[in-house]
Amino acid sequence: MEFKILDNGRIQSKGYAMLDKNAKFSPFEFSRHAIGEYDILVKILYAGICHSDIHTARSEWGEAIYPCVPGHEIAGEVVAVGSKVSKFKVGDYAGIGCMVNSCGECESCKNSQEQFCEQGKTVFTYNSKDCFHDNENTYGGYSNNIVVSEKFAVCVPKDAPLEKVAPLLCAGITTYSPLKFSNIKEGSKVAIAGFGGLGMMGVKYAVKMGAKVSVFARNENKKQDALNMGVSSFYTSTDKNIVKERFDFIISTIPTAYDPVAYLELLKFGGEMAIVGLPPLENEININIKELIFKAGKKVYGSLIGGIAETQEMLDFSLKHQIYPEIELIKPNEIDKAYENLTSGKAKFRYVIDMR
Numbered sequence: 001m002e003f004k005i006l007d008n009g010r011i012q013s014k015g016y017a018m019l020d021k022n023a024k025f026s027p028f029e030f031s032r033h034a035i036g037e038y039d040i041l042v043k044i045l046y047a048g049i050c051h052s053d054i055h056t057a058r059s060e061w062g063e064a065i066y067p068c069v070p071g072h073e074i075a076g077e078v079v080a081v082g083s084k085v086s087k088f089k090v091g092d093y094a095g096i097g098c099m100v101n102s103c104g105e106c107e108s109c110k111n112s113q114e115q116f117c118e119q120g121k122t123v124f125t126y127n128s129k130d131c132f133h134d135n136e137n138t139y140g141g142y143s144n145n146i147v148v149s150e151k152f153a154v155c156v157p158k159d160a161p162l163e164k165v166a167p168l169l170c171a172g173i174t175t176y177s178p179l180k181f182s183n184i185k186e187g188s189k190v191a192i193a194g195f196g197g198l199g200m201m202g203v204k205y206a207v208k209m210g211a212k213v214s215v216f217a218r219n220e221n222k223k224q225d226a227l228n229m230g231v232s233s234f235y236t237s238t239d240k241n242i243v244k245e246r247f248d249f250i251i252s253t254i255p256t257a258y259d260p261v262a263y264l265e266l267l268k269f270g271g272e273m274a275i276v277g278l279p280p281l282e283n284e285i286n287i288n289i290k291e292l293i294f295k296a297g298k299k300v301y302g303s304l305i306g307g308i309a310e311t312q313e314m315l316d317f318s319l320k321h322q323i324y325p326e327i328e329l330i331k332p333n334e335i336d337k338a339y340e341n342l343t344s345g346k347a348k349f350r351y352v353i354d355m356r
Helices: 051-057 162-169 171-181 197-208 223-228 260-264 289-294 308-321 332-344
Strands: 011-017 026-032 039-048 074-081 093-096 099-101 145-149 154-156 189-193 212-216 233-235 247-252 267-275 299-302 327-330 350-354
Touching: 011 145, 026 145, 039 093, 039 162, 051 332, 074 145, 074 162, 093 162, 099 145, 154 162, 154 308, 162 171, 162 197, 162 308, 162 327, 162 350, 171 197, 171 247, 171 308, 189 197, 197 212, 223 233, 247 260, 260 267, 327 332, 332 350
Parallel strands: 189 212, 189 247, 212 233, 247 267, 267 299, 327 350
Antiparallel strands: 011 026, 039 074, 039 145, 039 350, 074 093, 093 154
16 A cells, blocks of 8 residues: 555655745645545646746745645556546546635536636635635645545546646636637637746646747747747837737736736737736836726636636647647655746746656
8 A cells, every 4th residue: 555544644754845935845634524425536747847836835926825835737647546537536636726626516617717616715726725625724745645535536547747748737727718719710810928837827728829929038048949949039129110010819927026017019910918927016017097098909817727628628639739838757855946946037948847
């Protein structure tokens, strides 16, 4: 048996946690709720590092719940199943993204938009109060296992490259969803603002959907990488005198302070801008309604991951077309260094923790 069940039925777990917003990661032992009838126990093999992990663990989006075990890009092997589970069997591979539960009864949940549960019962994978399990804190993928409802796990084929699948569970769906929502197709002119882990996935999906893709980045360090992915234009400025082309769709993945109006200026009439990057609260960004009025005929909307059905669709699409993030595997004791590289702009690829 690859896991230990405690006397009260809970699952013994261990991982890496931050104990306060200024701490370094340290080993942390805890337990997860018992395996319910419709739950699966997943042995975590790989866990991606998302920039939102950093914002959360450092309380940049509000005070985190400590100890904080981040991680919502999870890929692993099913090692136990509840008595009524039908979607998985022991030995299957599963992926877990940003959510682990919701009410399942409201219109949003019934339409597979569980992240917008109208009863406010969306339970996020970490740093969230689990209202279905005595409001205990949820702990994420920087750990050896996780217990989750089968409804909130996606099916991963046995021949899939699990280390590359893990980041798709956030970086993939976060960019795939707005591209689908805005009906990107052959010939669409698309710009990706920010060329980190999210931006790279946005580029790959948009190119595969047939769009002509441009990138806006803060420097030229990854210009060749972008061109190799099929990008037609690479910009380090939003100056209208430099950027002559106008776009049908812009997706902003930028997680730091920036001027969204500069991108709004670059939309065609009828164009759309999706915002998925969320800077720290201290860099809160607003768009003056005057800008919306005098730049009328352009749409701005936010996008938050995607529902479970769309996440499975994204994964199937990614596997079919071999769309994966550029990754760098690290060991658990290298998480702090990875955070430093991500916040300083030194990271070139998506970090994935080898939890094996």
